Structures are given as C-alpha cells and as structure tokens.
Amino acid sequence: MATLSIAANGTANAQPPATVLPTVVKTLSQDDFLKLLVVQMKSQDPLNPKQDTEFIAQMTQFSALEQSKAMQKDIAGLRGDQELLQADAMIGRYVTLHDGKAIVAPGIVSAVDVVDGDPMIVVNGKQYAMSQVLSISTVPTEK
Secondary structure, eight states, rough: OOOOEETTTEEEEEEEEOOOOOOSSSOHHHHHHHHHHHHHHHHTTSSSSSHHHHHHHHHHHHHHHHHHHHHHHHHHHHHHHHHHHHHHHHHTOOOEEEEEESSEEEEEEEEEEEETTTEEEEETEEEEGGGEEEEEEESSOOO
C-alpha cells in the first residue's frame, strides 16, 4: 500500500510501498514459466483481460533465455572439442610438466585419454591435465 504524506506547503507526496526482495533466487525452467502463464491466464479479470501483446512479450523473453542457454551449451561443447584437439596435437612432443608437488616432470606425450570429458595427456605412463603443461617442444632442450 502506498503512503501519502502532505508537506508543509500543502503538496501531497505519494511514497511507493517498500519492496521486499527474496533472499533465495530460484532459476525458472520452461515448465515453471508455462505453469505461471496458465495461472496468469486463468486468474485474469474477464472484464479486463490482459492484452495478447503482454503474453507475446513474455514469450519472447523466455525464448531469448532458452536460446541463450542453448548457445552456452554449444560453446561449452566447442571448448571441449578444442581442448581435445590441442591435446591430440601434443602427441609425440616433448613436454615439461608441473605435477602439483613443485616437481617438474619432463617427457614425451604418448597418448591422450579423456577422463570425465576432460582430455588428459599421458607422459611416462602417467596422466596429466592440460593445465599442468609448462612448456612444449619438438625435441628435449639441453640445459
């Protein structure tokens, strides 16, 4: 409910009601949206129905959201394919790796394994993530 206050000069100032924002945000699915749309259509005033343009605008927004989700999924798939191609190109190359214990493990990439959708290069019989690669060369470098 709006609050009406009257200033000393006689002008009225309407103040909008304070809004309460939810603390938990839930992502709406397509089913949730359609349920809300059906409830909205059922509960509208028959003497003053909502305009079809309002429903069209809501559907357009939801359609754009769905397309955005699909594009995000496609980009993630392309990124995974790119990582696999990069790992494949490393086969036969000499790499220097950081194994997570501050130890550098050099060797030649002999294979690529895919573990949980992520490519892992195999060096000296052990799997390493692509993020562990420090350097790549065609022949071992002399120190």
